[in-house]
Amino acid sequence: xxxxxxxxxxxxxxxxxxxxxxxxxxxxxxxxxxxxxxxxxxxxxxxxxxxxxxxxxxxxxxxxxxxxxxxxxxxxxxxxxxxxxxxxxxxxxxxxxxxxxxxxxxxxxxxxx
Amino acid sequence: xxxxxxxxxxxxxxxxxxxxxxxxxxxxxxxxxxxxxxxxxxxxxxxxxxxxxxxxxxxxxxxxxxxxxxxxxxxxxxxxxxxxxxxxxxxxxxxxxxxxxxxxxxxxxxxxxxxx
Numbered sequence: 657x658x659x660x661x662x663x664x665x666x667x668x669x670x671x672x673x674x675x676x677x678x679x680x681x682x683x684x685x686x687x688x689x690x691x692x693x694x695x696x697x698x699x700x701x702x703x704x705x706x707x708x709x710x711x712x713x714x715x716x717x718x719x720x721x722x723x724x725x726x727x728x729x730x731x732x733x734x735x736x737x738x739x740x741x742x743x744x745x746x747x748x749x750x751x752x753x754x755x756x757x758x759x760x761x762x763x764x765x766x767x768x769x
Numbered sequence: 770x771x772x773x774x775x776x777x778x779x780x781x782x783x784x785x786x787x788x789x790x791x792x793x794x795x796x797x798x799x800x801x802x803x804x805x806x807x808x809x810x811x812x813x814x815x816x817x818x819x820x821x822x823x824x825x826x827x828x829x830x831x832x833x834x835x836x837x838x839x840x841x842x843x844x845x846x847x848x849x850x851x852x853x854x855x856x857x858x859x860x861x862x863x864x865x866x867x868x869x870x871x872x873x874x875x876x877x878x879x880x881x882x883x884x885x
Contacts, residue, residue: 687871698773698860698875699814712871745812754871755864760806760814 658682660761662748668767669738677733677764681750688731689758690723693745702746705731706754738768771796773861773876780881782851789836790846790879792861801865803844804873805835808858817859820844848881856883 661680669675681688687706691699692715701715707728716723720739725731735742745765749758772795782788794803805817820828820835828835836845848855858880862873 689872691873698862698878699873700875701872704871715872747814749814749873755802757804757816757819758873759816762811762813765812 660748660750660759662746662761662764664764665762666765666767668769670769671740672737674734674736675738675766677735677746677766679731679733679748679750679761681729681731681748682759685750685752685759686728687751687754687756687758688725689749689751690731690733691747691749692717693747693763695744699747702733704754735766738766740768742766743768771798771801771863771865771874773863773874775861775876775879777879778877780879782881782883784853784883784885785850787847787849788851788855788881790848790859790861790881792844792846792876794842794844794861794863796863796865798865801863803835803837804862804864805833805844805846806860806862806875807855808860808878810857814860818846851883853883853885856881 690702693699703723704712705725720736722734745763747763749760751758774793801822803820806814818830818833832849834847858878860878862875
């Protein structure tokens with residue numbers, strides 16, 4: 657596709673459930689980023705991949721959060737045992753290289769009940 | 770650490786007027802990049818404009834220009850001849866060259882409403 661795509665667009669989970677959020681970056685983009693955006697706030701960095709290597713995971717809020725990009729293309733952000741405070745929009749972005757412009761997907765809105 | 774401050778939670782402007790959205794930043798990196806993104810109600814972050822800290826001229830992209838004042842650490846976005854479709858959230862962001870070299874640090878955003 658022409659842009660970054662994310663699925664699902666909306667996810668409702670019961671507290672304690674595991675969820676998996678998918679990101680398809682722009683074809684050929686080496687770098688991939690995940691951000692978390694709470695209601696009324698700016699996005700906050702979670703983690704960064706260059707190809708399949710996770711080079712920075714300093715923003716992951718707890719060990720319940722896990723991200724992977726096994727073949728250097730599609731990435732999955734997994735949240736285990738979801739909590740209400742995990743409710744947010746999860747944005748994925750990709751760039752041609754690490755210092756290039758980051759292009760964002762439409763986000764996945766996660767609601768934990 | 771890097772920090773972005775956007776002091777205007779909301780702005781209301783008449784259609785066709787120019788509008789300036791404020792952004793100040795703080796960083797110890799000698800080299801950095803500044804970005805503006807637009808986020809309409811659909812949720813996608815749309816890249817608008819980029820300014821490098823060593824760029825000699827202020828960046829411009831169509832109706833968007835960035836008023837970069839390095840000594841004051843400000844990077845205000847100017848939208849000329851505003852249109853109804855400009856109504857959205859606007860985020861200022863920065864990326865350092867050394868600290869957290871790849872990630873973007875965002876401000877709180879400004880909600881811009883264009884009135885007909």
